[in-house]
Amino acid sequence: MLWIPCPTCGRRPVEEYRFGGELRGVPDRITDPIERDVDYVWMFDNVAGVTTERWFHQAGCRRWLTVRRDTTTDTVLG
Amino acid sequence: MNEFVERRLTLRWQQAKRAYDVVIVGGGGHGLATAYYLAARHGITNVAVVEAGYIGAGNSGRNTTIIRANYGIPEAVRFYQHSLELYQTLEDELDCWMMYTTKGIIWLAHTETAMRAERARSLLNLACGAETVMLTPQEVKALCPQLDLSGGGRYPVLGASYHPAAATARHDRVVWAYAQGAMRLGVHVLQHTRVTGLLRDGARVTGVETSAGPISAGQVLSAVGGNVSTLAAYADVRLPIRTHPLQAFVTNDYEQAFQPILSDTELLCYVSQTERGQMLIGAEFDAQPSYSLKSSFSFLQSSAAKAMHLLPFLRNLRVLRQWTGICDISADFSPILGETGVEGFLVTTGWGTWGFKAIPAGGELMAELIASGRTPPLLEPFRLDRFASDQTMADPGSTGTH
Numbered sequence: 519m520l521w522i523p524c525p526t527c528g529r530r531p532v533e534e535y536r537f538g539g540e541l542r543g544v545p546d547r548i549t550d551p552i553e554r555d556v557d558y559v560w561m562f563d564n565v566a567g568v569t570t571e572r573w574f575h576q577a578g579c580r581r582w583l584t585v586r587r588d589t590t591t592d593t594v595l596g
Numbered sequence: 597m598n599e600f601v602e603r604r605l606t607l608r609w610q611q612a613k614r615a616y617d618v619v620i621v622g623g624g625g626h627g628l629a630t631a632y633y634l635a636a637r638h639g640i641t642n643v644a645v646v647e648a649g650y651i652g653a654g655n656s657g658r659n660t661t662i663i664r665a666n667y668g669i670p671e672a673v674r675f676y677q678h679s680l681e682l683y684q685t686l687e688d689e690l691d692c693w694m695m696y697t698t699k700g701i702i703w704l705a706h707t708e709t710a711m712r713a714e715r716a717r718s719l720l721n722l723a724c725g726a727e728t729v730m731l732t733p734q735e736v737k738a739l740c741p742q743l744d745l746s747g748g749g750r751y752p753v754l755g756a757s758y759h760p761a762a763a764t765a766r767h768d769r770v771v772w773a774y775a776q777g778a779m780r781l782g783v784h785v786l787q788h789t790r791v792t793g794l795l796r797d798g799a800r801v802t803g804v805e806t807s808a809g810p811i812s813a814g815q816v817l818s819a820v821g822g823n824v825s826t827l828a829a830y831a832d833v834r835l836p837i838r839t840h841p842l843q844a845f846v847t848n849d850y851e852q853a854f855q856p857i858l859s860d861t862e863l864l865c866y867v868s869q870t871e872r873g874q875m876l877i878g879a880e881f882d883a884q885p886s887y888s889l890k891s892s893f894s895f896l897q898s899s900a901a902k903a904m905h906l907l908p909f910l911r912n913l914r915v916l917r918q919w920t921g922i923c924d925i926s927a928d929f930s931p932i933l934g935e936t937g938v939e940g941f942l943v944t945t946g947w948g949t950w951g952f953k954a955i956p957a958g959g960e961l962m963a964e965l966i967a968s969g970r971t972p973p974l975l976e977p978f979r980l981d982r983f984a985s986d987q988t989m990a991d992p993g994s995t996g997t998h
């Protein structure tokens with residue numbers, strides 16, 4: 519099971535949190551402004567590896583936190 | 597004796613050639629069905645299916661095998677109805693027994709809101725050629741005597757929508773049957789060969805880099821299930837896909853027959869009985885994206901609790917096995933098929949937690965697109981460029997679980 523460390527509440531099980539999405543930018547190679555908007559709204563990096571994400575500690579302190587997670591093992595780093 | 601006599605499969609494994617007209621990455625149902633229809637319907641046999649593990653190692657060998665067409669938007673109902681009809685004659689077409697069994701699916705509703713949604717679904721289904729009718733609680737009970745209509749006192753059943761054509765089929769037989777059908781016509785299926793990159797000529801994709809060396813191809817189709825973002829990134833193609841795990845479990849044998857597929861629109865769990873008599877239970881996909889095949893106790897706990905509200909007899913059974921697949925879930929909960937904007941590179945993805953039922957139609961129509969260069973009308977709504985043109989096919993209420 520996935521455990522996520524919260525700066526306020528300590529190490530808590532994933533069920534207490536809500537996933538808030540990966541932090542990502544639009545790739546520089548996309549230059550057309552409309553295409554950049556489409557990418558921003560719809561596309562995901564969805565990497566198999568380490569991602570940086572936002573999580574909301576819904577059943578805890580109700581604050582947002584930034585988490586680095588390895589999606590191949592579903593474990594939080596650091 | 598059973599009217600179907602099992603025949604031995606004839607799978608002729610071949611050595612990889614240096615070049616093919618079409619290379620399909622991923623030996624799941626969609627990849628193998630596309631290869632079969634390319635050969636059978638279009639005479640394109642210089643085709644390889646490149647599979648990292650063994651065929652059916654992905655979601656096509658891990659799913660709960662529900663086949664149905666009771667979707668929530670016209671484009672989807674028509675597509676899945678076509679697929680269901682192809683399934684109904686597939687055992688004859690491929691000359692293979694797949695344990696295709698029509699069971700009917702009951703979608704329970706516990707609130708007026710859910711009843712309204714199911715009434716709308718049944719009317720839409722009827723209008724688009726898929727039979728779905730509304731049932732009273734007593735009619736539900738007649739079809740599924742084991743059901744507790746009070747939902748354990750917490751989830752009283754107000755009614756249900758019922759889709760009588762819903763069926764199940766043995767998943768790995770479907771995979772093997774398409775593999776055999778394709779290989780008999782000359783398609784090469786290369787197991788234990790992982791695609792690690794794409795060959796490019798400028799922007800164009802001209803083949804695949806594999807663990808067994810490069811293979812060039814006129815066209816490359818990605819049919820890699822949950823791994824699609826990695827493959828697409830080799831071609832600089834961006835996709836509105838997130839990979840989420842979906843779990844399921846089976847119990848030991850239940851000594852009575854449990855005929856229908858029982859699904860719950862609000863609890864988001866579903867139950868059916870396997871040919872062996874085990875009770876097969878599934879529920880929602882995991883909330884965070886992940887490529888991990890680890891199963892979780894929390895899934896077992898929550899899905900078992902939900903199912904027991906509806907079917908109290910489950911309390912007396914034991915959990916036999918639990919497993920996970922990683923699902924390619926699109927931003928609008930509809931599949932994404934066809935061209936990607938990069939010449940020579942196509943995708944069949946977004947099958948998420950519901951793409952087993954789509955294998956025949958997905959394969960047939962994808963093959964038509966590859967062979968003719970034109971998108972068949974049933975696939976038109978599911979093109980990737982729908983996201984850029986604001987024509988998304990949102991159907992979350994029909995797809996979340998199976």
Ligand SMILES: Cc1cc2nc3c(=O)[nH]c(=O)nc-3n(C[C@H](O)[C@H](O)[C@H](O)COP(=O)(O)OP(=O)(O)OC[C@H]3O[C@@H](n4cnc5c(N)ncnc54)[C@H](O)[C@@H]3O)c2cc1C
Nearest residue numbers: 622624626648654655656659660662791821921951952953
């Ligand atoms: C628990 C569970 C229950 C489900 N229940 C249902 C259901 O009841 N009804 C329904 O319709 N659908 C269901 N589904 C969804 C369904 O299983 C999938 O949508 C469908 O099987 C997808 O088929 P596919 O061929 O696209 O992908 P897959 O079957 O996943 O095949 C992809 C293949 O690509 C291979 N691959 C990946 N990367 C590479 C690479 N780099 N090189 C070479 N090969 C590679 C993999 O090894 C795999 O064999 C369920 C899924 C799960 C996990």
Ligand SMILES: [Zn+2]
Nearest residue numbers: 524527578579
């Ligand atoms: Zn907290």
